[in-house]
Amino acid sequence: MQHYLEDGIEIIDVIFNKEDVEAYKKMLPIKKDAPSVPVLYLASIWPKFSMFEHFLEKEIYLKETSVDELKAIDVDTIYKAKLKNEKIKKVKSFTIYEFSLTITSGDDIYTRLNQTFVGK
Template sequence: MQPYLNDGHVTKIIQFDGKEIDAYKQLFGDNSPSNLVPPLYCAKLWPQFELFQPFMKKTILLKETQVTQIYDLKVDSHYLANIYILEQKKVRQFMKYVLKLEINKNEYNCITIIQTFMERI
């Protein structure tokens, strides 16, 4: 996966491995076709982005996840994944972070995942 910076967000070329997807599906008893990637499996991608690395050293709590899937993701296909920090603000004694992950194929958006994290400060 090769990252590059593009207008304040990070882009990577990704490909989902069929064996990893099968193991994930077995863990959750998912019987969907083996060539399809479950949407929440994409959460595994967050730590692979340099933009997310500072959050790996913090104690953050996932508060909300919004998934919008337009097209199915398939194993062994190449996709462009983009990560953005949409919001970062202090709310009382917490810091709120809203991040967005978009996965595209041939300039078409396949899936968008927006997650809200909270950190006690």
């Protein structure tokens, strides 16, 4: 997996394995025969980003998610996944982290996820 890291932005190559996606679909009430990757499955790639690693041992809570699903993401296809740290804001004893995750191939944007996490 190739990584590109800039200040607040990290880009990696991702591929969604057909067997893993099918196993995930069996656990949820979604169409099993749909060949595309469910948007919620994108949560599985967050730990692959080095800039998100320190959150794996921290207690953070997902506060908000917005999704722009522009094109279906196919299994067994290589995509670029860009994680961007949009904003970090301190509010009293809490820290609010805003990230965007964009899945692309070439010049095409497939999905954009914006998520807000809260931690102490």
